[in-house]
Amino acid sequence: MRFLIFENIILIMFLRVVPVGEIYEGILNLVKDELENLNIKCRIMPKIPIPKEAYNQWRKQYNAEVVMNMLSNVSEVKFIDKSIPTLLLTDFDLYYSGLNFIFGLEDPTKSCAIVSLARLKPEFYDERPARGLLEERIVKEVIHELGHYLGLDHCSNSKCVMSFSPSVFDVDKKQKEFCENCKLIMITKGINIG
Numbered sequence: 001m002r003f004l005i006f007e008n009i010i011l012i013m014f015l016r017v018v019p020v021g022e023i024y025e026g027i028l029n030l031v032k033d034e035l036e037n038l039n040i041k042c043r044i045m046p047k048i049p050i051p052k053e054a055y056n057q058w059r060k061q062y063n064a065e066v067v068m069n070m071l072s073n074v075s076e077v078k079f080i081d082k083s084i085p086t087l088l089l090t091d092f093d094l095y096y097s098g099l100n101f102i103f104g105l106e107d108p109t110k111s112c113a114i115v116s117l118a119r120l121k122p123e124f125y126d127e128r129p130a131r132g133l134l135e136e137r138i139v140k141e142v143i144h145e146l147g148h149y150l151g152l153d154h155c156s157n158s159k160c161v162m163s164f165s166p167s168v169f170d171v172d173k174k175q176k177e178f179c180e181n182c183k184l185i186m187i188t189k190g191i192n193i194g
């Protein structure tokens with residue numbers, strides 16, 4: 001993490017947003033705006049393709065861990081500069097370890113998080129596409145992964161953005177904000193966002 005530190009309060013954090021495959025520019029800009037509201041300066045990078053090696057043909061999904069491992073070697077992403085964390089955004093459906101699917105994953109050793117839009121889309125559940133609802137869900141999952149990156153665990157408050165969401169219904173139940181308790185945990189770590 002690259003911070004400007006003043007009297008123990010973190011003022012600015014930088015983050016790279018990397019589209020993996022095609023992501024609407026409007027969605028990238030929305031994510032940037034929402035993160036900048038949290039005092040996180042974002043730079044949207046050129047898109048990169050998803051590594052084919054991460055594809056599981058039986059599951060028809062990509063292994064999120066393999067995606068992150070593979071992309072750490074891609075020069076466009078330049079993970080070598082680990083002081084600036086990277087948020088990968090993808091339309092592809094992801095899984096991880098023993099889980100059927102994941103909305104997102106964060107790997108602190110790579111300063112990297114990934115969020116998949118695939119199962120945040122209403123049409124995945126045979127509902128009518130709804131841009132506003134999709135955007136709300138994306139923002140919540142991005143902020144959730146950011147919270148993990150900043151050292152927060154899952155929160156038992158179902159309204160808190162750090163509550164665990166095993167389904168999209170749980171995503172809809174929570175808000176995009178950190179609860180007072182999670183904010184307090186961050187403040188004790190010297191992080192003052194949201």
Ligand SMILES: [Zn+2]
Nearest residue numbers: 144148154164
């Ligand atoms: Zn989580």
Ligand SMILES: [Zn+2]
Nearest residue numbers: 155160179182
């Ligand atoms: Zn919380």
